[in-house]
Amino acid sequence: MHIGIDVGGTNTDAVLMNGTATLAGVKHSTTPDVTSGIVQAIEELKQQHAFQGGSIDAVMIGTTHFINALVQAKRLAPTAALRLGLPATAALPPLVDWPDHLREAIESRSYLAHGGYEFDGRPISPLDPEEIRRHAADMKTHGIRSVAISSVFSPVNHDLELQAAELVAEVLGEDVAISLSHEIGRIGLLERENATVINAALRELAIEIVDGLTKAVRDQGIEAPIFLSQNDGTLMDEEYVRKYPVATFASGPTNSMRGAAATSGLSNCAVVDVGGTTADIGLLINGFPRETANEVKVAGIRTNFRMPDVLSIGMGGGSIVDIETGEVGPESVGYRLTSEALVFGGSTLTATDIAVAAGKANIGDASKVAHLDAELVDRVLQRISERISEAVDRMRTSPDPIPVVVVGGGSIMIPRDLPLFGEVQRPENFAVANAIGASIAQVGGEVDKVYSVEPGKRDETITGVREEARQKAIAAGAKPQSVSIVDFDEVPIPYLPGNATRIRAKAVGDLEMGPLT
């Protein structure tokens, strides 16, 4: 048996799975401290279906904590971006394309220093240790606790990023968190650097979250390995998350879409996942989320992650309803839903209150919303369905009819019929689809090396790299027959002997979890 947990901004969902069968599913409010929400969720799972901690093979957790922290510009560490590349790149310094409020939220300091490489590995200029120390001293003065270091062409040669990291640590002390761009992203300086700065800003939160998650699970007598979901649906272990929290960014939508596929049995559909704060709309094509074609903007910041193409609108179960206009969101009470919503005795009118007043859901105390004007309730519901329809329409690839699957706890507020699309599908276990998605997450193997590709041997080399990635996935615990290559990238490095090419391949497969019992 294994447990899948999805920690959203508003709700924590958990499922107890045996293979692909859902034995129990619960939904709980996310608590400010993360931990107690998980403890409650696991305890409720036990009540629904008794189990011993020792019988759990793995715990998979998907969390939107990190992306939410960025979107809401909260709980971010004071962060410095240090770029090695002078005299190149000065006109477009680090964070040049960031929204002002996020620059302020991370109390950003941006530094340019000499260093970096040309495309062929020749230095642009030598690293100047004194310059780096001077910048680091300035970081110290400004209370910087996390540093993102990028260097021009670090995917070709990352030596200078490592050297600069040592120098920065000497000045700022060993406690400073340092994120290096060559470990985070690929070619494309601004995008790689942006992702690295985001990662850096999340490092302190990552420690807090991972410690909390681990403690919560261990306190339940579960000693099984704990995994977190990455953007592509594969799992990473807790140590990895501490260093690379940014890799969890798109796990929310990936898990909900894969969960929707698993629970609805549909492999081609639009998925509307309504949580507490947002509704995320994506397309499922042959069982996998459609990925964005070009750059991905996260909270208005350009990155080069491969992520599911998801349209988020600020509308969820915890969204605050404007009584004057009948509009919903984007402000949300978030995890405080169970204290602030009217049905829970609070004083804020939320989308959940509207759903209860309309008789679409049985949550909290319905008498507390009995006084709501029926016309207001209708108007709000109509606006909700209009906005969802518009969003799905924007995402679909052709005017042809497409089934719409709604999942997530907030989906109770979506009317049964949508303009343009007709009746929506609401699978069994719709409320915990994210957790089911997390629980079916897979493990991956990645190869990222520079190969000397001999003339006429490209196919042979590629086949070898792909096989190596496959073997790594199997070694990480994937069932051999389920492994496939999900990402492949080839970057030639010219002017080195032997047609040097950086090749990366990523293979994923289903986690082998022992025989079904």
Added chain:
Amino acid sequence: MSWTITEELIPALARGAAVLGTGGGGDPYIGALLAGQALQQYGNVEVVTLDEVPDDAVVVTVAMMGAPTVMVEKLPGLDEVVTPVKELSEHYGKPVTHIALAEVGGVNSTIPIAAAAALGLPLIDGDGMGRAFPELQMILPTLYGVEASPLAYADEKGNVGVIRAISNHWVERIARVAAVEMGCSIMISGFHMSGRTAGESLVKDSLSMCLRVGREISNAREQKIDPVEKTVTVLGGRLLFEGKVTDVERATTTGFARGRASIDGAAGTMTLQFQNEHLVAQIDGDTVATTPDLIMVLDHENGEPITTEGLRYGQRVRVIAAPADERWHAPEAIEMVGPRYFGYDLEPHRFDGSVRPGQVIA
């Protein structure tokens, strides 16, 4: 009628430039950011139409030379953009009065905007190609006897040079070596010409066209019209193929990003050959369009142009073609930019698939 480039127009211009860049010309985002920074710092740029340029105007082109894959890492700066123009003014002892675009594709549409802003000079609504081409001499003024020399170039380190060569082809050969040595991304200025020659040889209103294409794509999206179809209509072209990218093979050799992409679709397999720009499109071995006409890859749904370095496995795309400026089909032009020049033993196929030689320009 003259018009003004403000920061708000940059995204649409950059998008249009990426379409007309036919896959090359570099990441439009970087060029747009640079132009945006320059406009913020120095103010708006005045754009004048070709008929408004006085006969005795002193016109030069400004462009980036090198590999687009390099520029997304080693970001360009403003100093190296203005240095070559200043160097030419000094060289001639007569100040440059107007900046022109060498090509209307990709980053070379936005870099001259940055240059015009930083230098406080008007920009001409026209360019030397009406598209993008990979080599410096591949510009219509070459066919009118305009010399690229003296060509000034600069890198971010402060290195500056001026090339005086016996032909535009030699300028290309020498400048390319310098570009590679200087890190594969340098700024150049040359093709010094009078306002009168500019009026004759440049492609008219191409910056406006760029803006129009960029705007039509975003308008189409808002109005729920197919942006790809809209682009085809605006350019007077045709849809060649639609499908999924199944393989991309590339190598940066002699300063160019060369490669080949395969796209699988209902109509078979399309192979695209590129050398910075898309040059040859074939379906199951049959040639359907080649240089000098424009071959463009757009995102299947949202019509966003995809550059050759942005091509990736799994993308769903549509490939469209559009006619080049008719002068590119003249026999002397085909010698310079036809498929054979690039090493493909093929007749030049027009955007509609036909093989029709053009008239001699002379």
